[in-house]
Amino acid sequence: MSLLQIRNLTLSINGTAILHDVSVDIAPGEVVAITGESGSGKSMTALATMQLLPDGAETTGQIVLSGQDVTQLGEAAMCGLRGNAVGMVFQEPMTALNPVQTIGAQVAETVRLHRPDLDPMARAAEVLTRVGLPPGKIPLSRYPHELSGGQRQRVVIAIAIACGPKLLIADEPTTALDVTTQAQILDLLKQLASEDGMGLMMITHDLAVVAQMADRIAVMQHGHVVEAGDTPVLLADPQHPYTKALFAASNHRVILPETHQDAPLLRVQNVVRDYALPRTTLFKAPGTMRAVNDVSFDIPKGARIGLVGESGCGKSTLTRAILGLEPVQSGTITLGGEPVFSAGRPNLAVRRRMQVVFQDPYGSFNPRHRVARLITEPFHLLESKPSATERADRVAEALIAVGLSPADAQKYPHQFSGGQRQRIAIARALIIRPELIVFDEAVSALDVSVRAQILDLIAALCGQYNLTYLFISHDLSVVRTITDHVLVMKSGEIVEQGPTEDVFTTARHPYTQTLIAAAPTLPERMHHA
């Protein structure tokens, strides 16, 4: 007997078809993963089950939850089910909780709503203990901003399971979390499902997470379930071409061209970066927080260096210091012998020799500028500006180099997809032929298939331009393939560095070992799919 049966679910929002004939079953205690790239309809399937679809949504088909078709239920009846028979966990733990209410009050509210027989606060304490936040350590009177991301996600899970639901829906529950936190949250979800006999609908784009968690998998593309089956079977022998492509892209390996490394280009020596903490008393000097502590490394010309570490480890601070955006308290950072920051401001002579590609391909462009203007922005760093014809040639060359066409120069950013925008960002970085490129989480926001293409592009550009780059990422599998040397950072210090393959196969530092062990991976045989 299935707990949840979605039968031929079709959904359109304001006339646009989103889901086509989606059918998914979940049995009690079973973990079913719905996976696919952005826009595949996986989140909408979850929201349809909760009947929390946006205005203008129309559905046909059935969603039967323990014998009741929720598509036929009225809003009042749905309010009785939500949070009671079915709980939901969301992607962004940082914003999923009400910032002005205590965590105890937020968990207790669900109990008060559905279980008048229980003492709400006592039950809240009980569930919070269950998810690993015992009131002895984390009092119920805490506010969300006083908790870490992982702890907040535990609170969200506590809210979802407070009334003992039969079905738990988790929509990308660990995407915003660090790998070690992710591992803990995934363990918790799995444990809850097996101990309480809850069905777990797990929405995620991360196939490695799917492989580790799910009993069964449904792969979605453009609103269709293209393939579904038991996890081991589907992993071993995917049938649908899209599934195969998705697995291949997830494990995409690039071949970096050989490079000869000579003299150090970027030298980071004993760098210390302190931040002033807010003043606590009026007359005492404010305290400081050491974000980067005595960090030293060299990047030789032609090297492809990775920098990995979890949020708060100091990698962003270090990046800003390398780009000369902020002064350091001690130590030196030089590019080709020249300091990146001098006389209280970024050294322009050095800035024109390095460029950066950021994470968010949507937020990092001015939407009112054409591509030609966007990618020629680094020209203002140059002493002699190129002539108009030279400019046009350079734009065309940069666009061709990143796989776009010269005609794209006249378009606006919104006319491109996320992957194409990231290509534009790379073209912008390339256009003044910098000696060093900093990729700051440059592929983290992209779908796996697009990510694979961008990684291929970077590898190809390495051959073409003999790039030197620093690739900053929290994603170990990406760093493993796109760099030949890696730095591991923790609490402001570089705890381990060495050739990438060596570090990944024989990590020496316990932290590196933890990090690698926590990162979910696809089973080995899939690497050759």
Add this chain to the structure above:
Amino acid sequence: MLRYTLKRLLSLLISLAIASLVIFAVIEVAPGDPASFMLGMNAQEDTLAALRAELGLDQSKFQRYLTWVTGMMQGDFGTSYQYRTPVAGMIADRLWVSLPLALYALLLSTAIAFPAGIYAAARRGKPGDMGVMGATQLGVAIPNFWFAMMLVLIFAINLRWFSAGGFTGWDKGVFAALKSLTLPAIALALPQAAILARVMRSALLDVLGEDFMRTARAKGLSRGQALRRHGLRNAMIPVLTILGLQFSFLLAGGIIIEQVFYLPGLGRLIFQSISARDLIVVESVTMLLVFAVIMVNFAVDLAYAAVDPRLRART
């Protein structure tokens, strides 16, 4: 929370000190000698000098500033050049009209704006929302003195429920006094309510798009419950900001309304004192208004912290 309060208090004192200096300096450089203004064109030079000495105008600027500030701290605002009566008494009389009027108008404006804003936000894009938004558009566009005249026309002249103007005074009883402030308060409140309702609506709509509202719905709260329990308090910060600004405006900005209804309020006092070069009154009333504005901001800051625990933690 205590630290936050103390910090706000310190910034309040600094603001007051700076404001008093600026007001004093501006009045000093303004042209016009009060002594010659009081005695007329044909005054004798020695009479003028005597009057200047009596008014303290012959002292150094620094000394006059000190006298003014220390006097104010003890409730002595000096003597009006024009009426030769203590300024403190004049201000107190007027304050008994302006302060209740401002509070009355603020209360009305909040009572209209909150339900209207919440209603519109809950029915975003539906006819109810459009109705409220259309009404507030009118409220923002139409000046308050037009409302004042319409109110007089309808409720005083045609229906004869209220008197057309004047203030009975508090000695005739609270009810009578409030009654004579009712029409002016409504005229002041309507445009303010229109602005406040729009702010309330847009603040709520911003909050409705937040992730935690989705969490609230996933808990099983209905739209209305989620809005009331999780939306309202989060939407309060921008609303409190506007409320603070509006109170400051209402205290002195009612000058036109005071004229329309013949109310002896602060606005009229300032207007008359400026015309008569009664600088000491202008100075004192301005300082008092600045003081009120700064106090209101202080109260708003404390209200922010009461609403949002993150602000309490930050300091």
